Amino acid sequence: MRGHLPPIFTNATGFLPLLPLEVIARRLLSNAMAARPSFAARLGEYAGRTFAIDPVDCPFVFLIKPEGGRTDLKVVRRSVAQGYDARIAAPLVVLIGMIDGTYDGDALFFSRDLMIEGDTEAVLALRNAIENAELDPSTVLGLPKSLQGPVNRGTRMLFVQLRRLLDAPEETGPNSGAFA
Amino acid sequence: MTARLSLTLGPVLYNWPKPRWVDFYNRIADEAPVDRVCIGEVVCSKRKPFIDDVILDVVDRLERGGKEVFYATLALPTTKREVRDIGDVIQAGYMIEANDIATVHLLNGRAHVVGPFINIYNEDTLALHLKLGATRVCLPPELPLESIRTMAKGNEAVEVFAFGRPPLALSARCYAARQANMAKDSCQFICEAHSDGMDVCTLDGVPFLAVNGIQTQGYVVSTAVNHVTALAEAGVVSLRLSPQTCDMVRVAQVYRDLADGSTTPKEAGEALAVLHLPGPLSDGFLRGLPGCTAEVD
Amino acid sequence: MTTPLELVCPAGTPAGLKTAVDAGAHSVYCGYRDETNARNFPGLNFDRAEMKEAVTYAHDHGTKILIALNTFMRAGSTDLWKRGVDDAVAAGADALILADVGLVEYARKAHPKQRLHLSVQAAAATPEAIAFYRDRFGIARVVLPRVLTVEEIARLTAHAAPCETEVFVFGGLCVMAEGRCMLSSYATGKSPNMTGVCSPPSHVSYREESDALVACVGGFTVERFERGEPAGYPTLCKGRFEAQGAVSHLFEDPVSLNAVELLPRLAEIGVTAFKIEGRQRGRAYISTVVRAFRKAIDAMAAGDKVDFDELRALTEGQRETTGAYKKAWR
Secondary structure (H helix, E strand, O other): OOOOOHHHHHHHOOOOOHHHHHHHHHHHHHHHHHHOOOHHHHHHHHHHOOOEEEEOOOOEEEEEEOOOOOOEEEEEEHHHHOOEEEEEEEOHHHHHHHHEEEEEEEEHHHHOOOOEOOOHHHHHHHHHHHHHOOOOOHHHHOOOHHHHHHHHHHHHHHHHHHHHHHHOOOOOOOOOOOOO | OOOOOOOEEEOOOOOOHHHHHHHHHHHHHHHHHOOEEEOOOOOOOHHHHHOOOOOHHHHHHHHHHHOOEEEEEEOOOOOOHHHHHHHHHHOOOOOOEEHHHHHHHOOOOEEEEEEEEEEOOOHHHHHHHOOOOEEEOOOOOOOOOHHHHHHOOOOOOOOEEEEEOOOOEOOOOOOHHHHHOHHHHHHHHHHHHHOOOOOEEOOOOOOEEEOOOOHHHHHHHHOHHHHHHHHHHOOOOOEEEEEOOOOOHHHHHHHHHHHOOOOOOOHHHHHHHHOOOHHHHOOOOOOOOOOOEOOOO | OOOOOOOEEEEEOOOHHHHHHHHHHOOEEEEEOOOOOOOOOOOOOHHHHHHHHHHHHHHOOOOOEEEEEOOOOOOOOOHHHHHHHHHHHHHHHEEEEEEHHHHHHHHHHHHOOOEEEEOOOHHOOOOOOOHHHHHHHHHOEEEOOOOHHHHHHHHHHHHHHHOOEEEEEEOOOOOEEEOOOHHHHHHHHOOHHHHOOOOHHHHEOOOOOOEEEEEEEEEEEEEEEOOOOOOOOOHHHHHEEEEEOOEEOOOOOOEEEOOOHHHHHHHHHHOOOEEEOOOOOOOHHHHHHHHOOOOOOOOOOOOOOOHHHHHHHHHOOOOOOOOHHHHHHO
C-alpha cells in the first residue's frame, strides 16, 4: 500500500496514550454527524454495525458504531481490536483522502491501496454515506462559516504536499483538479 | 378440484448432431406422454441450417404422435437475417412460441405461446401479454412459487419450468468458442461436443454453471417434483420439461404419473435421480432460494 | 448533426448528482432507494424528498433528470413500482427509464404526457423490438443493449426514428444481454431483475489466502488476486473459472467499457445520447469522467479535434474494451 507515514512517526506514536486521541476523534466525529444529519439515515440498517477504521501505518485502530445520535467511537491498539463487523484498512492519508472526496473508493480498492474485510455490504453502505456527506476539514473541525474557505484551502494544500511526500496514490477526486 | 396438468416438452437447447436430434424427436413422438412439443433453434442461429431440412418431417411425425407442435423462435435475435427468419416461420403459418419481444411484435396479435425467455414477472405484465395474443406463457425459471401463485390465478395460461438445466443468461459472445480460443464467427461448431452444456467449475473445482454456446445455464437440474401439487392448486396448467441427454421419455412418464397422482414426489425424485442427469436436482428457485440450492425432500 | 448530443451521467447520491451537474452533464439518471431500480445497493439512491431537491437543483442548472425504475415488478407488489412512477412524475422528472412492459403500460395510461425511455434492461436489440415499444407505448428513447456492434447500432438508430437511441460509452460492461441474466439469482437468490442487484455485496466476501486475495460470491470462489495484481469487484460474469481443464476468464476479462474512439462514428450514425455507467461510483469518478466526456462532446459539436488521449487516460492502468461494439469481441 502506498502513502505510508514514515516508521519513525509510527514508532513514536506507539508510546502515546490513546485517550487524548479518542477524545479528539470523538469530537471530530460528532462535529461531522451534527453537520450531516442525513448520514445515519443513509446508512440505514448498517448504522448499527461496528466498523474498524484501520490506518495501517499507525499502531491504533478506530472502532466506530455510527448508530443514531450517539455515535460510539473507541481508539484501541491494533493487537486488541476485535468485535467489529467490517474493517477498512489503508494508510492514514489515504483514509483521510477518502473522507474528503480526494479519492474514489472503488479505484483505491482496485489498485489495492485499500483493503476491506468482513461485512462487504456494510462497508459499501458506509462508503456511499461518506460519499454523500461531502465532508471538508472545516466541517469536521466544527469551524464557523467565516473560517471555512481559508481552512479548507489551507488543509487541502497541506494534504496535497503530504500525499506527494509520502508517495500516496494519485488524486482522482473532485478536489484534485486533474481535468479542470 | 384443479384441472389436469399438461406437459410441454421445451425445445432442445443444445447443438445435438442431426441424427441424434431426429432420433430424439421420433422417440418423443412415439413414446413420450407429453401434450405438446416446442421445436426449433432457440440459442444460436448458426445452428439452424442443420435442422432446417429435417424439421418438417419431424413436425409431421410429432403431430401424427398426437402432439401439438409449436415453432420456438430465437431468444436473442440481433441481425436482419435472424429477424427475417422469424418473420418467415410466422408467415408459414406455424404455431409460434415467442422467445423475444421482436417476435411478439411481428405476430401482431395473432395467437401464440410465450417461452421462458421473455420477462414476465408479474400479473400486470402477464395480462398485457395475454391481451397481445398469448394463450400460454412459460414463466422465467427464477420465479418463486409465491410469485407463480399470484400470477396463475384465474387465467389458465401459466406454464412453469419443471425439469432441466435452468437457462440463466444470453450473450452476443459464444463462450464455447471463447473457451477454445475461437471467435464466434469461426466457431467450427465446437458446441456440438457439449450435449448437455460444457460444465464450468470455480477455482476450487466446485461445479457451478454450464455453457451452451452463447447461453449460460445452471450446473444443477431444476425440478418441480416436490411442488407439483402446489403448482396445480395455484392454477398452473402446464409443466415444461427441457430436454437433456438423459431418457426424456422416462422423465415425461415420471411427471405424468406425478401429475396424475399415481406416484409420490419422493418416488418421482428417486426415479429422476437414477437417470444420467448432468447435475444434481434442485428446486432452489421455486423455494425463493439461490437457484443452485440442492433439493430437499 | 442536427440535434445536439446529450451526455447522460449517473448519480447514486444527492452529492453525486450535484457533482455530475457541476461537471457538465446534460442529463443525470438516478433512482429511488428501493428495489424499483437496478442499482439497489446499500447507502445508495434517493428518498422522495432528496429526489425533489435533486430535480430542483438540476433544473436550476439546465440539466435534465431521468428517473430509473428499471427492475421488473414483483408479483403481488406492483404498487411499489407504480407509486414510484407516480412520485417520479410528481417530482418533475424529465423522463422515466422503464424496463418492465407492464410498468410501461401503467405509466403511459396514468401519465399520458410523461416522456418515457426504455431501459437497457429491456434489451431491445432489433428494429422490431423497438417498434413494439415505440408504436404501442410512445417510448421516446431506447437505451441500446451493450451486445450490439456499431453497424447494428446504425441500422437500429435509422429504424427507431422518431424514437431516439442512447448508448453506453464508458464504465462497467455487461457481458450478458441486460435484463435477461439470472447468474446472481442462481448463486445468491438475489435477482438483478427483481431485487436490482448484480453480484450483491451482501453475498460477497474476501479472504486473504497465502499472499492472495480470494473473492467469493454466494460461497462460490470467482477470483483470486495475487499480490501486486490489481483487484476488482467480484462480478460473477467477470470471474475466473475452470472449463475443459483450463482456467480462464471464461465470460469476460475484468475490463471496463471505454468507447471514446467510437464517439465520432456513433454521433455520425445519429445516436442521440451517450451514457456513462456507474451510479455506484464515487464523486471522484463522476467529476473526472463527466468533465472529460463533456469536453469531448463540445469539441465534436464545434467541429474541433477531440483530445482522445485525455479520455483514454481515464482508464489508464486498468484494462478496457470497446466491447461488442466491435464484432471481433464476439
